[in-house]
Amino acid sequence: MTSLDGTVVRRITYTGPQGRPSEAATEQAVGLIPLDPGLHSSRRSLFKTDVDLYLAELPPPGDAQLVVEWPDENMAEVRTPIDVAALHAASHRAIEIWPGLEPPDQAAQPGAFGTIEMSGPPTFLAPPLTRHQREALRREEEARQRYVPQADWQQMGYRGWGDSALVRARLEGGAAPGAVIGWHGTTPLHLVAEQGAAEAVTALLSHNVDIDVRDDDEHTPLWYAVHSMDEATVRTLIDAGADVWTPQSGPWSPGRLLLTTSFAPLVQGLPEAVELPPEEVVAQQATDALIAAFGAGPSWTEGLGVCFVQGLSEDELIRRIGADPAQCLEADLEDAPFDPADYDESLRYVGVRNVDGAPGGCVITQNGYMPSDNAVLQAISVGTTAYGVYFNPKGGKFGTLARDGEVVASEEIGLSPHESDPPAYWNFRFWQRGRTFTRDTSILAYSCAAAGLRISDIQDAADHRAPRRWVALPPRLQR
Incomplete structure (x- = not known):
């Protein structure tokens, strides 16, 4: 053989x-x-x-x-x-x-020897595992090892704090329930509250951790839970005696934030409960109505630029850009006078659409940075107000405010607000997290309000793919 x-x-x-x-x-x-x-x-x-x-x-x-x-x-x-x-x-x-x-x-029985000419095991044996099968077995083994009790919090990962079984396994292995983790001074209780893991919160509380422990910014686990808007986690911490009313950023306490949300009934009857001033209630209701007017927002925002202009008609806005309204016809993006797949060509066109309201105006969209470009904003904002926001695909949302032909402010928006930030950052819920909250919609609503538009329905006006009038930018307004 x-x-x-x-x-x-x-x-x-x-x-x-x-x-x-x-x-x-x-x-x-x-x-x-x-x-x-x-x-x-x-x-x-x-x-x-x-x-x-x-x-x-x-x-x-x-x-x-x-x-x-x-x-x-x-x-x-x-x-x-x-x-x-x-x-x-x-x-x-x-x-x-x-x-x-x-x-x-x-x-x-055979009396002669045979010869094997083929590679690999004979067909009657189980075939060798494929690469995908080996990879699946490797992942299964990693998953099994992940839940082996361990005496530290190493390699938890950001999402790992939302895995209550994993947190319990670490606690069973002897991991310190009150350890300081990361550069921000957070503890396991902060991190599981942020992930909305109510069962993990309960497991940590059973180890007698400080329920009001503060991170380096003086924020408690309840503050993190409120930002994530997970009702079970918020309720668990409140029922366990967490501090609800002590301010942790300017006038804002966990309870005061909850009063502006649908979770208000969880805290309204608690001892030391506060009430929001009537004017603040009215302002928050108007803000929420504007956010709701956008619905789910555009189907995509990465690389999108949007600019809101108060009080101008489509024709007037097109003339300010430097084009002839009669030559700018309405069409879907697929039928636009340029190739949407050509990024450089896309930068030479904008879409314009009227928005009804009291006051209303126009919205401009582009697959690019134009709505926050100074030259365009100066040209269209004479005698009125315009606010442009650019959803940078590299990260960040950047807004620019122009009034009477001059740029008066530039800012990065959508970040979790600090005490020194404008009240609008809080009213438009830049502080809020969670699967049910669409941050980009809130950013669009903030931009619309910054331009002074008051509208009730704008669900597809900011969607660059929806029908609008396409306008070629003149060379002086191109970068």
Whole structure:
């Protein structure tokens, strides 16, 4: 029998106690099964392959030798002793796969050796695992190891704090429940509250952690839970006695923030509860109505530029840009007079659409930075107000305010507000997180309000793909 490397397994010889061939000595054919990790030749050496040797039957007691030679490489016959006792001992651990089969007919056993010409294990064995199967097994093992109790908080990952089973496993392993984690001074209780993991909050509280522990910005776990707007987590912390009313950023406490949301009933009847001033309630209601007017917002915002202009009609705005309104026809993006897939060409066109309101105006969209460009804003804001925002695909949302032909403010918006930030950042819920909150919609509503528009329905006005009039920017307004 020839193996993959050309080695020939000639025979197995059984000898008697004195080393002479016994009367029962025979030559038996053996099966050669390569333990190749794969069927591709690059996965094995051309000169070495591990093999299993399967015997047709157990050798009789006594000495045995495996006789091998490699004629192609002029290697002489080599004899290797075999531990027959070990073979017999191993046979007792064998499992019968096909019970009831008749024993083989000894007279019908082959008397010649066969040759294997193919790579890989025979087809009757389980095929080697594919790359995807090995990867799946690796992930399964990593997942299993992930929940092995561990005495620290290493390699939790941002989303790991939302996995209550993982948090409990670490606590069972002896991880410190009150440890300071990360550069911001947060503790495990802060991080699980931020992820809205109510069960993990309960697990940590059972270890007598400080429920009002503060991070480096003096924020408590309840502050984090309110920002994420997970009701179960907020309720768990409040029921456990968390401080609801102590301000943690300017006048804002966790309870005061909750009063501006649908979770207000959770805190309205608590001791020391405060009430929002009537004018603040009215302002928050108007803000929420404007956010709702945008619905879910545009279907995409990455790289999108939007500019709101107060009080101008489409024709007047088009003339201020420097184009002829009669030449600017309405069409979907697919039928626009430029190739939307060509980014450079897209920068030379904007879409204009009227917005009804009291007051209303126009909205300009572009797949690019134009709405926050000073030259355009100066040209269109004479005698009125315009606010442009650019959703930078590299990160950040940048707004620019122009009034009476002059740029008066530039800012990055949408970040979690600080005490020194304008009240509008809080009213437009830049502080809020959570799966049910669409931050980009809130940013569009803020931009609309900054331009002075008051509208009730603008759901598709900021969608660059929706129908609008397409205007080519003159060279003086191009960058």
